[in-house]
Amino acid sequence: MRRSIVAGNWKMNGNLEVNAELIAGILKEKSSAQGIEVLVCPPAIYVAQVSGLLEGSDIGVGAQNASAFESGAFTGEVSLPMLADFAVRYVIVGHSERRALFAESDGQVAEKARAVLLAGMTPIVCVGETLEEREAGGTLEVVSRQLRAVCDGLDADQLAGMVVAYEPVWAIGTGRTATPEQAQEVHAALRALIAEADGKAGLEVRILYGGSVNAENAAQLFDKPDIDGGLVGGASLKAKDFIAICSAAA
Numbered sequence: 001m002r003r004s005i006v007a008g009n010w011k012m013n014g015n016l017e018v019n020a021e022l023i024a025g026i027l028k029e030k031s032s033a034q035g036i037e038v039l040v041c042p043p044a045i046y047v048a049q050v051s052g053l054l055e056g057s058d059i060g061v062g063a064q065n066a067s068a069f070e071s072g073a074f075t076g077e078v079s080l081p082m083l084a085d086f087a088v089r090y091v092i093v094g095h096s097e098r099r100a101l102f103a104e105s106d107g108q109v110a111e112k113a114r115a116v117l118l119a120g121m122t123p124i125v126c127v128g129e130t131l132e133e134r135e136a137g138g139t140l141e142v143v144s145r146q147l148r149a150v151c152d153g154l155d156a157d158q159l160a161g162m163v164v165a166y167e168p169v170w171a172i173g174t175g176r177t178a179t180p181e182q183a184q185e186v187h188a189a190l191r192a193l194i195a196e197a198d199g200k201a202g203l204e205v206r207i208l209y210g211g212s213v214n215a216e217n218a219a220q221l222f223d224k225p226d227i228d229g230g231l232v233g234g235a236s237l238k239a240k241d242f243i244a245i246c247s248a249a250a
């Protein structure tokens with residue numbers, strides 16, 4: 001039995017005041033979403049603030065990105081040990097915005113995912129196709145290539161311990177969600193790919209859907225057998241909507 005996860009990706013939004021209000025709202029509403037893992041991923045500069053606000057709660061803190069290097073001459077980067085100092089347990093790697101806007105390659109995403117696992121944290125590995133790739137019939141080929149790059153060289157425990165997020169690029173921030181059937185098809189293929197490497201890991205690995213998830217469409221998506229929760233962008237910035245999505249996964 002896989003425990004569902006709902007993770008809020010705040011992207012580059014928020015400030016001290018807005019974050020405090022959002023966390024207060026989430027903590028107030030949270031009782032309707034028992035039994036699942038809930039986490040929020042603020043911008044790196046606010047990780048310390050949000051970790052402090054969530055201390056003593058069962059809501060986790062994730063980072064949106066991290067360096068694969070431990071320390072040194074990497075101006076502007078944030079390392080995994082730095083994030084661990086502030087109770088970060090999850091790190092999103094390979095978000096499509098990082099791949100498209102910051103030219104992160106499959107190889108770099110794989111290095112980051114490995115570094116996160118070696119640091120004893122959980123990578124949320126994002127994969128997803130563009131609209132052109134989907135329309136050309138290349139969806140499964142693209143997401144399989146992206147996931148294979150990460151899985152190569154991981155042992156069974158590492159495969160089972162990571163979290164995968166299927167996020168079709170055309171659905172992110174567009175209001176256009178994949179249908180539950182479209183998402184399920186890809187999730188099943190991603191699970192099969194991991195099961196090829198290790199059958200038990202295939203059963204255990206959690207695969208989230210992301211891309212315009214909202215309070216109205218979440219339940220239908222999470223109802224599918226291979227969808228274990230969601231990675232939520234825009235709708236994670238409103239406490240009521242975010243908790244409604246979490247409740248749909250509970």
Ligand code: PEP
Pocket residue numbers: 009011167171172173174175210211212213231232233234235
């Ligand atoms: C995301 O940023 O990972 C995401 C899925 O965004 P949105 O929910 O806004 O589409």
